[in-house]
Amino acid sequence: MELFESMPSSKAILTAATSLTASVILFRSIASDLVPETLQHFFSSRFQKLSNRLSSQLIVVIEESEGLTSNQLFDAANVYLGTKVSPWTQRIKVNKPDKDEELAVTVDRYQEVTDCYENVNFTWILKSMGIKQSDKSTNPKTELRYFELSFHKKKKEMVLKSYLPYILGRAKEIKEEKKAVRLHTVDYNGTDYWSSVVLNHPATFDTMAMEPEIKKELIEDLDMFVNRKDYYRRVGKAWKRGYLLYGPPGTGKSSLVAAMANYLKFDVYDLDLREVQCNSDLRRLLIGSANRSILVIEDIDCNVGLQNRENENDTSEDDKITLSGLLNFIDGLWSSCGDERIIVFTTNHKDRLDPALLRPGRMDVHIEMSYCTFGGFRILASNYLKIEEHSKFRVIEDLLLKVKATPAEVAGELMKSNKAEIALENLIKYLHNKNELLTETDGH
Numbered sequence: 298m299e300l301f302e303s304m305p306s307s308k309a310i311l312t313a314a315t316s317l318t319a320s321v322i323l324f325r326s327i328a329s330d331l332v333p334e335t336l337q338h339f340f341s342s343r344f345q346k347l348s349n350r351l352s353s354q355l356i357v358v359i360e361e362s363e364g365l366t367s368n369q370l371f372d373a374a375n376v377y378l379g380t381k382v383s384p385w386t387q388r389i390k391v392n393k394p395d396k397d398e399e400l401a402v403t404v405d406r407y408q409e410v411t412d413c414y415e416n417v418n419f420t421w422i423l424k425s426m427g428i429k430q431s432d433k434s435t436n437p438k439t440e441l442r443y444f445e446l447s448f449h450k451k452k453k454e455m456v457l458k459s460y461l462p463y464i465l466g467r468a469k470e471i472k473e474e475k476k477a478v479r480l481h482t483v484d485y486n487g488t489d490y491w492s493s494v495v496l497n498h499p500a501t502f503d504t505m506a507m508e509p510e511i512k513k514e515l516i517e518d519l520d521m522f523v524n525r526k527d528y529y530r531r532v533g534k535a536w537k538r539g540y541l542l543y544g545p546p547g548t549g550k551s552s553l554v555a556a557m558a559n560y561l562k563f564d565v566y567d568l569d570l571r572e573v574q575c576n577s578d579l580r581r582l583l584i585g586s587a588n589r590s591i592l593v594i595e596d597i598d599c600n601v602g603l604q605n606r607e608n609e610n611d612t613s614e615d616d617k618i619t620l621s622g623l624l625n626f627i628d629g630l631w632s633s634c635g636d637e638r639i640i641v642f643t644t645n646h647k648d649r650l651d652p653a654l655l656r657p658g659r660m661d662v663h664i665e666m667s668y669c670t671f672g673g674f675r676i677l678a679s680n681y682l683k684i685e686e687h688s689k690f691r692v693i694e695d696l697l698l699k700v701k702a703t704p705a706e707v708a709g710e711l712m713k714s715n716k717a718e719i720a721l722e723n724l725i726k727y728l729h730n731k732n733e734l735l736t737e738t739d740g741h
Contacts, residue, residue, distance in 0.1 A: 373468035498555035506673035544666030547703030
């Protein structure tokens, strides 16, 4: 009881605190008046240096640009930190890039973002400062944005050699995940001879009516290709791969290209050689295509002058480009000015092509797009009718062994009704009629 009685009252404590605060303000005012400014700056800088030495934190500044050159690390951090926004963040920025499928979320200024990498905590803050413009300045920006990354001093080497490279790689992956696949077509009115639209083709490997084993081998080959950057550099070869898709019309060659593009998130460059005026235009078109892309040359057997090199000396003025010109660009200039390039040739008649087009290094993988098999039909039945088994499957299997029907023909019949019984019956009638017509033709 005596202890509580001896303690000062709350009023006395408040009075003392107020008096102390006033004394500090008075002291600062007197010091500001009596102590010269240079001496004040000296003590302030000394105090700051002492504070920095005692602090365990290191701050790395990542500016948005250096002059007119943008900083890739700043852009990567902006993308990466957009995925690290916490529920307690008060302000974020959202926009919809033209080439992305999803909204892009980034942090706003002075919003603290925390991150943990290999059990080390990091703090990020986006800041900005004004830029003084001179009369001769060519930089239109009036402010410079920058990130302040703070962490324990002992982790400096880890940050420079591991954490920041990780952010660069992760940001690239995030961009690819959000990227909308685009279809580029020849446009001589454009600056790079290409114009593009979003490729909304719904084809995927799950929907392709291909033999499961062939599909599996193709997916494995694509996966191996995109993961062999170091391998291609080590062996001294351009990071490109060629595919030849051959088979009759309606077997899904174009759909397979779309499925490959959707799987890899690669843009498609559709090169119609009949629109190319000469070899120099071909060069510009190839150079204008981007990395991580699929260059498609469809129906190459229909292009005059490309069927056989022996005919090159006899080509007329109407022949736009030569086979040797195409091969030189694919092997040389085009392949050496980019990475992760895939080139796909499609043809209805493989036997008409010059052997020079078919050798490994140009067309590494040959995929036959055949008529619909029973395995392909089962995939179509699952996709269109949502069924895995039916009593009529056996009849259809027997008919597909006799009749050459393309996946497009089979799909067309399955689309005529939402009811499985009716759709399958329509397909059986169609295959029966086609088989009878074939029998009559063979009889004559």
